[in-house]
């Protein structure tokens with residue numbers, strides 16, 4: 001399974017996802033600033049993956065003492081605002097440090113970073129099993145996914161792509177449709193790369209084709225990841241997810257969010273309070289580095305929020321959440 005980073009003999013390397021699928025380039029990160037920049041620039045991306053990367057950013061700071069660790073924490077949590085996993089992982093490492101008292105800082109931080117990564121991998125496996133159990137045996141289905149919620153976004157088998165991998169393994173999958181995911185093409189570049197490598201049947205579409213495919217009856221379910229889930233279960237994910245949820249509801253198609261507990265934000269009451277990252281407008285005005293529009297203004301929110309009433313169920317590692325008496329299998 002492809003991995004977004006590696007940590008061996010105190011070396012932290014990040015696979016530069018901006019270069020995929022053309023080239024596999026590994027960035028050697030030696031400082032927390034380099035990790036924060038890799039997160040900001042999307043060399044490493046995906047909610048659980050940026051949490052794990054931030055934890056390793058703290059490993060790089062810890063030989064220099066507690067003050068340096070605190071300074072690195074501030075830099076890392078500010079790298080991107082929407083995925084709560086980033087803040088969650090940094091807080092978790094700092095809590096482990098404060099509980100450990102005067103023990104060797106480097107070994108505590110390293111141990112906690114490793115534990116976070118291991119737990120995310122296990123959570124991915126558990127979500128895959130739970131999610132696949134919602135799909136009936138003896139029948140194949142075609143699913144639609146958006147952005148990349150796979151190995152490269154999590155460090156495990158993926159959230160939405162973990163369920164999809166499991167469906168494939170269980171002989172329940174006919175086809176995965178992947179939205180290209182404008183403006184940065186995480187679907188076309190990264191999801192397509194992962195599924196192609198694993199020889200899972202997949203078809204790439206542009207974002208604007210999803211509704212028509214649903215109308216044609218070619219989509220049985222939508223499976224996406226999340227970057228932050230509020231207390232009322234509104235879920236932020238890559239821009240375009242909300243539109244898919246509206247389309248799925250209009251066509252009577254189940255819409256599943258697959259996310260680990262590290263993506264749940266109990267401090268935020270509803271989606272309205274989720275901070276939405278706005279990225280540089282050049283990402284919209286240009287395509288693969290070439291300008292495509294005249295000098296007009298542009299708007300580039302990186303995420304949107306799907307209200308809980310449009311979500312059939314949220315699949316987590318320990319339970320399937322389906323509010324308001326909804327049948328999680330999406331058949332009712």
Ligand code: MRU
Pocket residue numbers: 045046047048083146147148149150153154158159160186224225226227237238239302
């Ligand atoms: O901007 P990105 O590529 O970090 O956005 C990632 C997503 O929106 C994913 O769907 C989300 O993080 C879930 S990852 C398992």
